[in-house]
Amino acid sequence: MASLDMDGPYAFTRDEIHRVMKQSGPGTFALGEQTKDGKFKVRYVGRDDRDVKSALLDALRNEKKPGLLDKLTGQGGGNEVFKVSLAASADAAFEKQCRSYHKFNSRSQLENKDHPEPPAGQSMKCPICQ
Numbered sequence: 001m002a003s004l005d006m007d008g009p010y011a012f013t014r015d016e017i018h019r020v021m022k023q024s025g026p027g028t029f030a031l032g033e034q035t036k037d038g039k040f041k042v043r044y045v046g047r048d049d050r051d052v053k054s055a056l057l058d059a060l061r062n063e064k065k066p067g068l069l070d071k072l073t074g075q076g077g078g079n080e081v082f083k084v085s086l087a088a089s090a091d092a093a094f095e096k097q098c099r100s101y102h103k104f105n106s107r108s109q110l111e112n113k114d115h116p117e118p119p120a121g122q123s124m125k126c127p128i129c130q
Ligand SMILES: [Zn+2]
Pocket: 098, 102, 115, 126, 127, 128, 129, 130
């Protein structure tokens, strides 16, 4: 089974993000749902080159718009959860996001519209596509 190599899953709530993330920095995260049989179903893989914690909080605010939330939680009756992983650098976070993106996008289960972009000002290539 494909693995994200991230910590979690944790309930996708403000309190839980603050509880889990004592520190922040570059990193990657995944949003999804925990199915009734306890599996984590990835819906979105994201990254932030400086502060993955605030990226999660932003994503949480955006998810709470009606419609998006229904879309995420309406299917399968699972609970919204996230996984997160800090990276040593923005470059490392980008590589990890690419690997996760390809691993899960191949199953057509991601809501990411586009391939991950490299960190601003960098010309790094995706380790899978190149
Ligand atoms: Zn790629």
